[in-house]
Each structure stands twice: as structure tokens, then as C-alpha cells.
Amino acid sequence: MTQIRSVVLGCGSYLPERVVTNAELAARIDTSDEWIVQRTGIRERHIADDDEFTSHLAIKAARAALAHARLDPQAIDLIVLATSTPDNTFPATAVAVQHGLGINHGAAFDLQAVCSGFVFALATADNFLRTGAYKRALVIGAETFSRILDWNDRGTCVLFGDGAGAIVLEAQTQPGKTSDSGVLTTHLRSDGRHKAKLFVDGGPSSTRTVGHLRMEGKEVFKHAVGMITDVIVDAFNATGITAEDINWFIPHQANKRIIDASAHKLHIAPQKVVLTVDKHGNTSAASIPLALSVAVKDGRVKKGDLLLLEAMGGGFTWGSALVRW
Ligand code: UT7
Numbered sequence: 518m519t520q521i522r523s524v525v526l527g528c529g530s531y532l533p534e535r536v537v538t539n540a541e542l543a544a545r546i547d548t549s550d551e552w553i554v555q556r557t558g559i560r561e562r563h564i565a566d567d568d569e570f571t572s573h574l575a576i577k578a579a580r581a582a583l584a585h586a587r588l589d590p591q592a593i594d595l596i597v598l599a600t601s602t603p604d605n606t607f608p609a610t611a612v613a614v615q616h617g618l619g620i621n622h623g624a625a626f627d628l629q630a631v632c633s634g635f636v637f638a639l640a641t642a643d644n645f646l647r648t649g650a651y652k653r654a655l656v657i658g659a660e661t662f663s664r665i666l667d668w669n670d671r672g673t674c675v676l677f678g679d680g681a682g683a684i685v686l687e688a689q690t691q692p693g694k695t696s697d698s699g700v701l702t703t704h705l706r707s708d709g710r711h712k713a714k715l716f717v718d719g720g721p722s723s724t725r726t727v728g729h730l731r732m733e734g735k736e737v738f739k740h741a742v743g744m745i746t747d748v749i750v751d752a753f754n755a756t757g758i759t760a761e762d763i764n765w766f767i768p769h770q771a772n773k774r775i776i777d778a779s780a781h782k783l784h785i786a787p788q789k790v791v792l793t794v795d796k797h798g799n800t801s802a803a804s805i806p807l808a809l810s811v812a813v814k815d816g817r818v819k820k821g822d823l824l825l826l827e828a829m830g831g832g833f834t835w836g837s838a839l840v841r842w
Contacts, residue, residue: 529581558773632830682806
């Protein structure tokens, strides 16, 4: 039976110009390139200028995705922006992006699921498109985590970077098989019992400040691989797709050790794993569309390829998606 699917028309990304290497951090705080590379795989990250906001990064990524899709912004009637570092407490950064793109119809809103934000935003847009409520969506992950880091906390400040990535989705009728193009399945989970393990110690309603990121890294690490692999198995069970069918594994880029262990547990060959954590650090909700854009640009991801996306982060939140390019 035919089915409406959210088909990907294009993707794009933007990274701030300024690159900060591990060596530069080691000159400022008690850390080393060796420690950071060994524990995380990160070698450098991009950091936004003071006058460069999350919306600015998001607009550049959205424009790149629209150009890749050969689509005028006016064709978009839904914008879902995943971010934990909005320009303002309100309104949603998504409306600044909508305005920046010259769109004033349809709907635009932010979604907050920290590092899982892009998978949550993708699932949200996919559900809206499949009901027929909207026709074409921009799904964006954009972050300026550099603004919420405690630059004296070596346990966290070396891990994160800034950036944005976006994809364009269009509702299209497909045959209703796993060989269809587009989003085949999405699976989202959260468990607030873990909220104190990764959080920002400020907010409008509690401290009336922005606050800084706090993380019990070891605790997050301990849960990550199990949660990631569980929610991927949910995606496999829902579709009958197996690890062997996957062309590219495009995980959230938090730590190379977590990515390697997840791929190993799922029997996904290392050469199918897209890794950008070395160059981008952890860009939270932006990390998956940034990695996707790299793999599309360099020709690895080709039409018809089956992509497995996953993320896990603060909350805890975690999720997976299977997407045929
Ligand atoms: O994207 C959202 C999800 N977030 C994550 O997935 C992050 C998950 N966690 C991790 O990736 C890892 O736990 C970290 C990379 C954050 C830390 O690695 P770890 O192997 O768990 O190290 P640790 O926190 O247990 O620290 C080991 C040692 C400590 O020293 P002692 O107590 O053994 O003397 C730390 O003080 O490393 C020390 N340390 C550092 N040393 C040099 C912590 N940060 C640094 C640093 N440079 N930047």
C-alpha cells in the first residue's frame, strides 16, 4: 500500500571560521592534545565569533540545504530547529531563521532535546509531513555551545564546538516498502531520572541566568552505548532492516569511543561509520546534519543509500532514525 514519506531533497551545513585546536586549549587550561585525542577523538572544534548567533549559523546551513535541494525558501512551510543554545529565551530561534530566509507563511518552532535534538526534530517534521499538515520542511540543528561552557572546567570545555546543519524534507507518495526513499522509521526515548547527569545550571525560571553546562562524563558514558544500541534495535525491529543493510552509520558525534563501541556492538563495519568528531567536537544537535553534509559532499552518501542516524544526550534523551537517501 502506498505511503507518504518525508523524502530528503538536500542538506547543508555551516561552521564558524575560527578553529580552536587542542594545543590552543592546552595553552590555556590544564589539559593536553594527547588526553583529548585519546579519550574523545577530538582534535579541533569551530567556535563562533561573539557577534555570530545560533540563528546566523542556522540560516547559513538552511541556505546551503535549500541550494542543494534547488529549492526556493518560499517552498518551505515548516521549520523545526533543534537547539539548546537559542538566541533568546524567546521567541524561538526558528522564527529568526524563518524571517532571515524571507518566509512568512507556515510554522517555525524550536525543539529542545539537547544532543538528541536533530533526531527529535527529524521525527517531529516527519510526523507533520506524513499527516499532510505541511508539504516541505527544513529540519535544522544549530548550536553555539561555546556560550554555555565553563572555560575553566577541563572536563567539559574541551568537548564541545559550534556549528549548524540542515536538511530539506518533502512529503512524497512512495510504494510503502523499505526500499522507499525518505524517512523509514524514527524512535525517540527519554528518561528524566538522569537529568542531573548532564544539565545547564541556570535558566529563566530557576536562576534567571543562562548558566553553564555541567556533566558527570563517566555516568553519561556508562549509559550511552546501551541506550544507543537499544533504540537502534527498535528501528531494526520496526522495519526488518538489519545492520548489514546499512550503507552509512551517521551517529551523534560526542566521543569516538562511544561511536566505536556502538558500531562494534551492532556489528556495523568501521568503514561504514561517518566520523567528524575529530574536526567538529561535540556540536550537540548540529552534529548529525554536519556529519551527513560532509559525507554527502565528499561523495560517500549516494542516492538510494540507507542511513542509520542515532543520538543520545541530556535528559537523558535518545533516538534513532533510518533514512533512505
Ligand atoms: O553529547 C552528549 C553526551 N555526552 C557524552 O556522550 C559524553 C560522555 N562522556 C565522555 O565522553 C567521557 O566520560 C569524557 C570524555 C567526558 C571523560 O573521559 P573519561 O575517560 O570518562 O575520564 P574521566 O572523567 O573519568 O577522567 C579521568 C581523568 C581524571 O583525573 P583523575 O581523577 O583520574 O586523576 C580527570 O580529572 O582525566 C582527568 N581529566 C582530564 N585530564 C586532562 C578530565 N578532563 C581532562 C582534560 N584533560 N580535559
